[in-house]
Amino acid sequence: MAETDVSPEVFPTATSEVSEGMRRLWGQRATRRRGPKPTISVQSIVESALELADSEGLESVSMARVADALDCTAMALYRHIDSKDELLTLLADRVAADTPNLPTDLGWRDGLRAWTRVQIEGALAHPWLLQLPLVSTPLGPHRARWIDQGFGTMRDLDLTTAEKGQILNLLSLFVLSEVRVQVELRDLTINPFAELAQVIHHLADTADLPNLFAAFADPSPGDADDIFGVELILDGVDALLHRPST
């Protein structure tokens, strides 16, 4: 397991104030005063890290490598960010910056579908995202914009904010599992289903996993496309809309 270090303690929560790291994450440009003009910036750091991750994988994103790409020493980075953790957090937000704006004239269903599809494509372009513990990464401005658009697609729905938030959350999570499968199919030449079946046959006991064996004995394993999961969630939303309000 490589590059899995994303702890939640990156941003100690100040009660009244916003932490320094958060301010950086949200692109607050420090009003510089004295000292030499910086040759690198938070942005250039993140950009280099992004290129590195895309070209050589997340495990190649080390402070030293990033610094090399910027023609400076690793320690120079620390003048702009607090830790590598922060860099990864910034990186996680950065990938959301490239997502295009969504047309605003779609209905909620088409809108959410499109919203999800764009996310899937974005994640496919940066598969190393799966190696980050996205569930516990603070929200940055780019993802915020994206979530904003998600809320936008549901603006006319009679749901609470929390409900809408959960729906977006669910769809985002679905993206993760969907992309994982697609990446495996694309990169590894191996079918995860087939692999699982093989492992089960070689190592497991039929009696221990009766339902699993039955499932894989199913002649039509079928390959659920990415439509399936989205539509299921959307159907759930639909049901919610028509549910008698309590």
Add this chain to the structure above:
Amino acid sequence: MAETDVSPEVFPTATSEVSEGMRRLWGQRATRRRGPKPTISVQSIVESALELADSEGLESVSMARVADALDCTAMALYRHIDSKDELLTLLADRVAADTPNLPTDLGWRDGLRAWTRVQIEGALAHPWLLQLPLVSTPLGPHRARWIDQGFGTMRDLDLTTAEKGQILNLLSLFVLSEVRVQVELRDLTINPFAELAQVIHHLADTADLPNLFAAFADPSPGDADDIFGVELILDGVDALLHRPST
């Protein structure tokens, strides 16, 4: 970001055979022949790692610390496992071992709901799970048993294996995000919603995030409980069942 190193390359996929690591993951006891009787085992290693993670957090799970707990040197561990990555994979599977068996007489809806709830409770007991990239971790026997039970709850449903798999996957992922929120509420005394709202107010521009601002201006933010997400997915399943088959 700490302890996030779980790369997918842990188990190089042998085409016809099952990899050594996989065999260990599935508890194949090596038929020992010569040499001294081992004082430690894969199981004892995993068990120590589990205790460490539970008591001191995932970042404390180093080869050295685990070895200390077992009264041996770090290198001794390598006689039983290939790498730390493998240890983390084993650990991820290990936590699923404690989940109780589910009653088999529940309908699919109650069954899946119970299945999800047990998972949530399990994850709450080992919150460091969130720091592992579970999406890209190979399946072990304990999680397999659990998935088996998941399939069991749907045994009477007229869905393809792939569809059932996606449903379980979705519910599992949902568990992660749900647990994250619950852990934050439990440990940090801070409400993630409130935190988000604060960050937005301090750092973001109303014009940039109109929908998000509107959402948070909603007088009734309401707190969506963990019921909501599950029920939404279940409603989606329900809709799928009644959908005219193509």
Add this chain to the structure above:
DNA sequence: ATTAAACTGTTTATGTGATTAACAATTACG
């Protein structure tokens, strides 16, 4: 039984990667 292969754990060493501390150069504010 004897030998040698296979196996376990140890010691030693290496390399990497994050991060701290001390330093030198630069620039703007007073």
Add this chain to the structure above:
DNA sequence: CGTAATTGTTAATCACATAAACAGTTTAAT
């Protein structure tokens, strides 16, 4: 103009994963 703030550098730690070589133990084959 000088001083304090700011930037990048160099040198030094420290933790950690892991490789290599070694010594003792057990058993299978002779």
